[in-house]
Amino acid sequence: MKIKTLTELSRKSSHSHEEFFDWWTYSLQDGEYFMPPELLSIYDTPLYATLSDPQIRELTRIESIQIIYLYAYTESVMCYYLARHLVKSDFGSEEHAFVLREQLEEYRHQDMFLRWLEILGMDFQPMSRFTKWWTWLEAIILPAKYFFLLQITIELISREMGRLIFSDHRVNQLVRDISLMHEREEALHIAFSDTYLQRSFQDAGFFVRTFGGICMALDIAFINTFYIYPWLYKKAWIENDQLFYREARKAIRKSLVKNMLTWSALEFLRKYDWITWANAGIWLIFTWITREKIYGKN
Numbered sequence: 001m002k003i004k005t006l007t008e009l010s011r012k013s014s015h016s017h018e019e020f021f022d023w024w025t026y027s028l029q030d031g032e033y034f035m036p037p038e039l040l041s042i043y044d045t046p047l048y049a050t051l052s053d054p055q056i057r058e059l060t061r062i063e064s065i066q067i068i069y070l071y072a073y074t075e076s077v078m079c080y081y082l083a084r085h086l087v088k089s090d091f092g093s094e095e096h097a098f099v100l101r102e103q104l105e106e107y108r109h110q111d112m113f114l115r116w117l118e119i120l121g122m123d124f125q126p127m128s129r130f131t132k133w134w135t136w137l138e139a140i141i142l143p144a145k146y147f148f149l150l151q152i153t154i155e156l157i158s159r160e161m162g163r164l165i166f167s168d169h170r171v172n173q174l175v176r177d178i179s180l181m182h183e184r185e186e187a188l189h190i191a192f193s194d195t196y197l198q199r200s201f202q203d204a205g206f207f208v209r210t211f212g213g214i215c216m217a218l219d220i221a222f223i224n225t226f227y228i229y230p231w232l233y234k235k236a237w238i239e240n241d242q243l244f245y246r247e248a249r250k251a252i253r254k255s256l257v258k259n260m261l262t263w264s265a266l267e268f269l270r271k272y273d274w275i276t277w278a279n280a281g282i283w284l285i286f287t288w289i290t291r292e293k294i295y296g297k298n
């Protein structure tokens, strides 16, 4: 899709969350989930079967808070980078116009996430100093094509997660509405990143694709570590929190691939051929995806 068309679509269709939601009418009801339990880090392990319903509901609240905080944080890093990109692009060019729109939307998303957390609870685990320093460094040193690659990884994961959340009627209405609105606007950002990456990686050789693939695999692994902490389980009245933490760390790699990097995200990997024989080991260790899985050989 042409960048000009994306800018026009954004101008016509994007909303302020204040227009879209009546924030004061939402409330939390007994018995509802805050994300589908199938997305929980501990789902699909023998330990999950030992949890009571209230514990599962509380875990969906606590994990969703951590994920929203993660989105808000990564979007602030994106804005940091996009501001840098905006200064470098020609004022009035197609790219400049879209990056300006994207930045406006991402700031509004962060404000929306903050409002959401004020309702769901602000008890998240803040990023470690190292993580903050590392993400800031990435926004400063990475060339544009690698940064847009990292950005699309997070956007694809948030899109898949958003789809699963808003189509699930067991989930709290506010969470579903926010997921739908966010997913709609993110679709344009994904289309822009895709156009940018097509241009940048069109004639990319083996080494550039291998390096790009390593960045993407590490980014996925990094995202995992952002939201799994032993205290998550303690908050859901689980006594053996360390054991749950260890099992969740193992299970999340598989469930991330199963739930969040589904068909459409895998299409990107296939299109750009980002998994090469030289980085397949890194993909396997950090994400469980192999070339064979991408090309359907098993």
Ligand SMILES: [Fe+2]
Pocket (backbone or CB within 6 Å): 075, 105, 106, 109, 182, 186
């Ligand atoms: Fe966003």
Ligand SMILES: [Fe+2]
Pocket (backbone or CB within 6 Å): 106, 155, 186, 189, 190
């Ligand atoms: Fe975005």
